[in-house]
Amino acid sequence: LAEGLLLQNKLQEASAQLAQATMTEEMQQELISRLQGTLSTSEVDLSQSRTDLAAQEALKSRLEEDLVQVQTDASQGQKLIKELRSQLSKSEDELSVANTAFQTLQSMEAELRKQLGQRDQLVSESRNELKVQESLASQLEK
Secondary structure, three states, rough: HHHHHHHHHHHHHHHHHHHHHHHHHHHHHHHHHHHHHHHHHHHHHHHHHHHHHHHHHHHHHHHHHHHHHHHHHHHHHHHHHHHHHHHHHHHHHHHHHHHHHHHHHHHHHHHHHHHHHHHHHHHHHHHHHHHHHHHHHHHHOO
């Protein structure tokens, strides 16, 4: 009987160890399942991150191309501004020359008008003198 009890105790211990091992195995299976879910989620996240990184690199590339274009446009704009300033300077010089020429012509016109006025005055005086001489000559003939 003692052997039976001993055997029964060993059987209960083995049964308890089996139950504990089964429980431990179930917990391990649950942990493995959770870890596989986490791994799967991480793989999806990694794939999305790679996709996002590729999109960011494409955007960076486009922005770099846009920057080069903006720099080229700015350079051309600076050249155009320089050319326009040069043309403006030439135009201002030409305007200054034209203004000087116009003022010279106005001065010449004023001088010519003055001389013409003096000539008209002399002609008028000469006519008056001629009339006086004709009148005297006519009186002398009589």
